[in-house]
Amino acid sequence: MRACTIIFSVLFGFTLVLQLALANLVPSAALEISPKVVGGTPISIDSAPYQVSVRMTDRDRVSFGSGHICGGVVISQRLVVTAAHCTYNSNKNKYYTAGDYVLVMGTSYLTSTTNNTLQYYVQELIPHPSYNPNTLVNDIALMFINGYIPWTSASVKALPLNTVNLAAGVNCSVTGWGVTSSGSSVSSNALRVGYVPIVSYLQCAIGYGNVPRTQLCAGYMTGGIDACQGDSGGPLMCNNALAGIVSYGNECALANYPGVYTNVSAYNAWIINTNNTLNYTVFKNGSGSLVAGIWLTLFSILLAY
Template identity: 55%
Template sequence: MTKIWVAITLLLGVLASGENLGNNTSGSIEPKIVGGSSTAIEQVPYQVSVRLTANDKKSYGSGHLCGGVVISQRLVATAAHCCYLTEKKQYRSAGEFVLVMGSTYLKSATNLTLEYYLQQLIVHENYNSDSLTNDIALMFINGYIPWNWPTVKALALNSQLVATSTYCVISGWGLLQQNGIVSSNTLQSATVPIVAYATCRISYNTVPISQVCAGYSTGGVDACQGDSGGPMSCNGMLTGIVSYGAGCAAAGYPGVYTNVSYYHDWIVQKNSSLNYTLYQNDGVRLGSGWSFLGFLPLLLAFVLDHRI
């Protein structure tokens, strides 16, 4: 099999400079919706655009780095490799990120767009940048997502393995094709089936239970670069986080996702350690009709109930 290169340097290096997503060679592991269709945020209201603040201030949408998924009123899950600078062998700081949610389009906001800075970044302590194992991170936002916001909803965590051939939904603003240049401005989604471990291991040799594979043997539908960290929803629950794959939608190479059921207890433990009462409502944008006084009763409710 063609030698597999870890292309995280490309993802983090190119996007850190605020440039478009670059070309990739076939056979490389892509931190990676190809073969999907445009969708409205209301169909996947848990979808988040994880951005670098410095780049996004220059041109709205250009800061998009990865996807993310809302799992509580203050917590977003993403991939650990989205937070790691390979060349420097260190993690980005929480202050470098801004999270944008509630919008269908990457480059424009509406009166339902929500944007938040981070209060805390929690990367899995055993993340391995070479093998991409334990590829999961949590982003604790500095503010609260309104409970009844029409375009932002939390996605419940899956706690059990999903059966092979179960159809799941993936979404994001990543490249629309292998060797593409610019990420999609319109949110995309697609449906992919869960692939058996025995089948996936034929392609990737080592696929631990902490990961799960999904895709078609003929290829054609997959996540791609820029979709990393985004959700795979199965049976209405968060089952996978986009991690990597050989190319995008290549035949015989399904996408590999962080297996959320494996990390269910880790997520719950980290969430329970967070102080939900400590925050500054530091939303960059909170839609139209925002009123702190009108929102206060909801804040009190969140203090009492922040379960995921």
């Protein structure tokens, strides 16, 4: 009976518990942009249990926390979403491999762990096939991890996907371990949150020109609060759903330049269709080692029961 219960739980984890809708994709004009929580406050991971630290494996092995490059968001037991530019090596004009990454979740601080901290390797790395590294259009990627996140975890929870258009003024939150001032190169050790409203496309165009509906803007036209370097790929949470993925901005928290986010509602169909192609019966990390994935999966199942 216990074995049947575990098998059912694993099979149940295959499905994203999401209601999905597809919005029209609108191409963007070329922009002078650079990938990018200024003005925020420290919070516990309990307030944002869906937050992930995306790290480069080789750097993080040298010093825990030093590998952090981007944020990510848990959207199912084996799927994390992030920004495509976090997976692209602009110096070599090619994508990194799945084996280059390790994901850390369930911790409030970059450089320390607790009993609730979970770590997974990336089994498959799936940037959007139409991602444009010059304009950051279609700036979204999926990371299929090599284990199951137990739904009984005290500090890691999935965030549902937003499926509706958001009106200007809707209050949202953006979280991450990014730098806390524009121009800095030092990430915040503590997870931080900033509260920002959705900005209309008309207002966002003041600074950026035309912004396609596959992106959305959030922040203050007066500046002051924004995501920044190191927050890329992290969540913009509105109405308890994942509305945006931190994508880019003109520096950080400048007047007339709110943060620009990948509009998650425009990619719901791509996410679910991609999820349906993944092989949930295989566990390995991106470098080809099956052992770590198998042990992480067994450990996750034991934690869940």
